[in-house]
Amino acid sequence: MKLSKATKKGSATKPRKAFRAPRSRAGHTGTPRETRDARDVWQLRLYVAGQTPRSLLAFANLKKICEEHLHGRYRIEVVDLLKNPTLARGDQILAVPTLVRKLPPPVKKIIGDFTNTERVLVGLNLVPLAESLR
Amino acid sequence: MTRPGKPKNAPAARASQASSPVAAPEVLEKVPSGIAGLDTLTNGGLPRGRPTLVCGGPGSGKTLFAVQALVRGALVHGEPGVILAFEDTAEDVAKNFASFGFPIEELIADKKLLVDYVAVERSEIEETGRYDLEGLFVRLESAVRAVGAKRVAIDTLETIFTGFSDEGLLRAEVRRLFRWLKDHGLTTIVTAERGESALTRYGLEEYISDCVILLDQRIADEVATRRLRVVKYRGTSHGTNEYPFLIGEDGISVLPLTALGLAYPVSNERVLTGVKKLDTMLGGSGYYRGSTVLLSGTAGTGKTSVASHFVDASCSRGERVIYVALEEAQSQILRNMRSIGVDLEKWVKQKSLMFHVARPSAAGLEEHLVRIHGLVERHKPAAVVIDPISSFETTGLKLDVRAMSVRLIDYLKGLGITTLLTYLSNPAGTEETQIGISSLIDTWLSVRDLERDGERNRALYVLKSRGMAHSNQVREFVITNRGIDLVDVYIGTEGVLTGSARVARERRDEQDAEDRKRRMHARMQDLAARRQTMQAQIDALKAELAKEERELERVIERDERRETWRAGTRERMRHSRFGNNDSSSKRP
Numbered sequence: 001m002k003l004s005k006a007t008k009k010g011s012a013t014k015p016r017k018a019f020r021a022p023r024s025r026a027g028h029t030g031t032p033r034e035t036r037d038a039r040d041v042w043q044l045r046l047y048v049a050g051q052t053p054r055s056l057l058a059f060a061n062l063k064k065i066c067e068e069h070l071h072g073r074y075r076i077e078v079v080d081l082l083k084n085p086t087l088a089r090g091d092q093i094l095a096v097p098t099l100v101r102k103l104p105p106p107v108k109k110i111i112g113d114f115t116n117t118e119r120v121l122v123g124l125n126l127v128p129l130a131e132s133l134r
Numbered sequence: 135m136t137r138p139g140k141p142k143n144a145p146a147a148r149a150s151q152a153s154s155p156v157a158a159p160e161v162l163e164k165v166p167s168g169i170a171g172l173d174t175l176t177n178g179g180l181p182r183g184r185p186t187l188v189c190g191g192p193g194s195g196k197t198l199f200a201v202q203a204l205v206r207g208a209l210v211h212g213e214p215g216v217i218l219a220f221e222d223t224a225e226d227v228a229k230n231f232a233s234f235g236f237p238i239e240e241l242i243a244d245k246k247l248l249v250d251y252v253a254v255e256r257s258e259i260e261e262t263g264r265y266d267l268e269g270l271f272v273r274l275e276s277a278v279r280a281v282g283a284k285r286v287a288i289d290t291l292e293t294i295f296t297g298f299s300d301e302g303l304l305r306a307e308v309r310r311l312f313r314w315l316k317d318h319g320l321t322t323i324v325t326a327e328r329g330e331s332a333l334t335r336y337g338l339e340e341y342i343s344d345c346v347i348l349l350d351q352r353i354a355d356e357v358a359t360r361r362l363r364v365v366k367y368r369g370t371s372h373g374t375n376e377y378p379f380l381i382g383e384d385g386i387s388v389l390p391l392t393a394l395g396l397a398y399p400v401s402n403e404r405v406l407t408g409v410k411k412l413d414t415m416l417g418g419s420g421y422y423r424g425s426t427v428l429l430s431g432t433a434g435t436g437k438t439s440v441a442s443h444f445v446d447a448s449c450s451r452g453e454r455v456i457y458v459a460l461e462e463a464q465s466q467i468l469r470n471m472r473s474i475g476v477d478l479e480k481w482v483k484q485k486s487l488m489f490h491v492a493r494p495s496a497a498g499l500e501e502h503l504v505r506i507h508g509l510v511e512r513h514k515p516a517a518v519v520i521d522p523i524s525s526f527e528t529t530g531l532k533l534d535v536r537a538m539s540v541r542l543i544d545y546l547k548g549l550g551i552t553t554l555l556t557y558l559s560n561p562a563g564t565e566e567t568q569i570g571i572s573s574l575i576d577t578w579l580s581v582r583d584l585e586r587d588g589e590r591n592r593a594l595y596v597l598k599s600r601g602m603a604h605s606n607q608v609r610e611f612v613i614t615n616r617g618i619d620l621v622d623v624y625i626g627t628e629g630v631l632t633g634s635a636r637v638a639r640e641r642r643d644e645q646d647a648e649d650r651k652r653r654m655h656a657r658m659q660d661l662a663a664r665r666q667t668m669q670a671q672i673d674a675l676k677a678e679l680a681k682e683e684r685e686l687e688r689v690i691e692r693d694e695r696r697e698t699w700r701a702g703t704r705e706r707m708r709h710s711r712f713g714n715n716d717s718s719s720k721r722p
Contacts, residue, residue, distance in 0.1 A: 049268035058263070081269060085276030092253045093269035095298065112263030123260030 042066075042074035043103040047088070049081045049096045054113050058097040061114035069126050099124075162344075162369045165213070165285075165321050168206025169199065171388035175373045176364060180345060183319035185312050187342040189326045189334045190349030195360065195381055196325035198234070199349065200287035201227065202385040203323050205236040208246040213284035213321070216277040217249045218270075220293035224249035234385045248277045254297030261299060267307040270294075271314060278320065286315060286322040292336045312341050333365065344368050350376070359498040362388055378500045378534070383508070400424065405517075405552055408447030409440065411620035412579075415596055415605035421577055422601060423516075424550040426543050428572070430557040431581030435592050436613055437556040438462070440579070441519045442471045442478060443618055444554055449481040453516035456509055457489050460525040464489040475616040488513050494525045499538045502526070506542065510549065518546055522556040523571075539571045576600045581611060584632050591633035594620060610636065 046062060048055035059078065066074045081088050081096065091100050091109075101108040101124055110123035120126070164178030173179040180186050180203070190196050204215035219227055227249050228238035241247035250273055278286065291308065298304055315322045324342065326334035333339045339346055346365040353359075361376040379388040404419035413420045421427055421444075429437050441457075448455050457478075459467055467489075468479050481487035490509055492502065510518065520542075526535045546553045555575075572578065578597040583590045592611035596604045609620040610632045624631035624639050631639050 047269065049272055054264060054266075061263075081272040085272045088269050088273045088276070089250060093273070094252060094254065094267055094294070095259075095265040095270075096268040096272075097265060098269065108260075110260040110262050112261050112265045115263035116261075119260055119262040123262060 040073060041103050042070050042101070043077070044074060045077045045079060045091070045100045045102055047079045047081055047091065047093045047096055047098045047100070051080070055097055057115070058099075058113040061117075062099060062120070065114065065117055065120055065126075069121070101125075164370070165207075166211050168203045168210065169386050169388060170384070171377075171379070172362075175362075175377060175388060176345075176367060177371060180321055180323070181367070181370075182321055183316065184344040185315055185322040185324055185342050186345040186347060187324050187326060187334070187339055188347045188349065189328050189339070191328045191351065194328075194349040194351050195379075195386055196349060197221070197289050198231070198381060199347075199386055200289050200323040200325050201231050201236065201238075202234070204247065204285050204287045205231070205238065205241065207285045207321075208241050209237070214246045214281040215248075215285035215287065216274065216281065216283040217247070217287045217289065218252055218274060218277075218291075219249055220252050220254060220288075220290055223251040234383070236385070245281050248281045248283070250274075250277050252293075254293050259297065265300075266303065267294070267311075270307075271311070274311075274314075278318065284319075284321060286320045287325075288322065289325045290327060291324050291338065292326050292334070295336050308338065309341050339365075349379075359500065378498065380498075380500045380504050382504045387504070399550065401550060405451070406447050407440075408443030408445075409618050409620060411609060412440075412594070412618075415594075415607070415609065415620070416577065416599055417602040417604055421552060423552055424547060425552060425576035425600075426547060426574060427552070427554045427577045427579065428557055428575040429554060429579045429581065430559045432559055432583055435581035435583060436611060436618065437558075437581060438467065438521055439471070439474055439476070439613055439618055440581070441521055441554050441556055442467070442474075442476045444517070445478060445481070445487060445519060446476050448517045448552075449478075449484075449486045453486070454513055455481070455487050455517045455519065456506075456513055456515045457487060458506060458518065458520045459489060459491045460494050460520070460522060462491075462521075464491050473615065474613055474618070488515070494528055499526065499534055503538055503542060507545065510546070510551070515551060517552040517554065519554045520556070522558045524556075524558040536571065540574060543571065543574050584630075586632070587635050589633050591636075593623065593630075593632060 044062070044066070046059060048058065059076075062076065066076065079087050081093065087093075091098070095111040097113060098109060098111045099114070101110075108124055110120060112119075114120045162184075163182035164173075164176070165180055165182040166173050167176075167179045188196050188199050201217065204217055207213040208215050217227065222230065224242070228242070231238060238247060238249070242249060252270065252273070274286070277283065291311075294308075295301065295304055312322075312324075324338065326336070326338045328348075329335040329337070333346065333348065343366075345367045348363045348365050350361045350363070351359070352361060360379050360381065362379045363376045364372045364374065377388050379386055401423040403423040404421065405423050406413050406420040407416065427444075429440055431437050445455050445457060457467070462470075464482075468482070471478050478487060482489065488509065490506070492505070494502070497505070506518075506520075523539060526538065543553065543555075555571075559580075575598070577599040580595045580597045582593050582595070584593050585591075592613075593608045594611040595608055596606075598604075608623050608630060610623045612619045612621055621636075624636040
């Protein structure tokens, strides 16, 4: 519990901070790619129900993938449905864990604990992006 | 209330079930379903705190069933509900069922109902690993908590099978869902599409062991009838037949007219039949109000005429009447009855008489019932005529017709409405109705043809009339242009005579009487004549006697006069001769 709480809080805030700094920097440097990337704010919302091993695993997997493919350009908001059950209706959450890509549009939804990285990349449309980055 | 265990926390979940008070109730409690008639069928309603599966093909009324049970539960039985709608948004649900008078929006505003639209779109969802449907549980629980729900409808749960690919996981979750619902004591209605070989496409019946209801729509003789069957209902007795049901103005009703049993109030009031002599036959004052009168007879025996007389009499009393005509048009009945001197048109104009003309084949039996039901609700009649009830026989199975008739009779009787049913019996003349309702009838009049001497005459009997002294006599039934007349038949040494035989016999009787009278008269005259003659003779004799008497008196008078004269003369002679008195005295 203690661990998960720490992870969650950290995860919910840390990436945001980590992201904000590069964006401002990118704005200053003014390189086209970085400008475009900076505008491409990846807003991800992860729905979980309680701090179960599966939700912890899902968060860890997601973070790893994001770090790898969207380093510094993502923000993960974790919603614990046990604490905010009414939020499940808004995004039509049935399965948990569910990840909703709020930005960039269109809204994408993937479910599971993200152990299948390939599917996560496909589901989030990260594959072409990752390739173009390379 | 405990939160459901996730699959990995199975032991905890099991422990919570064991401690749950509703997990194993001793006696299965039931809760009124809100579906008219279903509670009678299931001896009380749906199993309380347990899931009920409602399956059926497309358009069979599953969703309506679920929504109706929830709405009625919230409205009537004080049980708030949650509808998990997988197919329609809350707005659509409210809109779709507004026509049934379900105030869904108000209920939602009053927090008595919560409609949660659960969208499942497969195309949007990528599965990246293990997951479960905890989100659904969370939503359900939060909804249940929000309104304090006692009932839940899930329409249609199977949709999740199209949204997710891991069927094994889905099945486990479905099982967990039902367990969760049970643990929380939620009376649940789960709808499911009917499968080809199984009851449901995804075999949901495996998970619901308490109550399974099958809805069906079938077409027989070009008439579609919806049917409902309680496939299973654990731990309770229930009707096992298929019961026709209807989707009417107020939603589903299984027995559109609630089964009233035999606890209706009876009236001692009598209502005149409109035929004076018939009143006399029925103890002098007609039918009992609220009784059921059957008028059976072969074709053309005047059933409609008797019915019309009753209608006329009822309307004259200021009562309202519904005439259900199943074989004739309204204008035809009006014309025909006018020809025998019964003017029904004025009652139609005054709106006290309402005609309901329907072809029996135009709708299913149930629909007919419901229409009549609706008419009765609106028109509030004191009497209903169904002419003829036998024509329903052509539309359905005998059993169905009987069931329907019983329900109709029960319903009308329960409202204290006098019902007159005409019944076209077969010429064989067996004194029973094909649909077997004779035993439900209070007063049974039979109109029969009597064939004799090349003519047919109608005779009316009172076959039975409960609770009143009634005539055991046959009356000849004559239709004149001034209405119906019942004539005493001729009963004599030659048996029962009707028609011209009766008329001939009566003429002969009349003639006989005439003859007798004439003979008597003649004798009297004869006697008078003789008396006169005698009198004359007497008078003559008297006259003769008087004459003789007078003559005799005259002779006596003369003789006396002569004697007196002679004596005087002698006296004078003696005086003259100076003789003495002696000589005079000696004189003879």
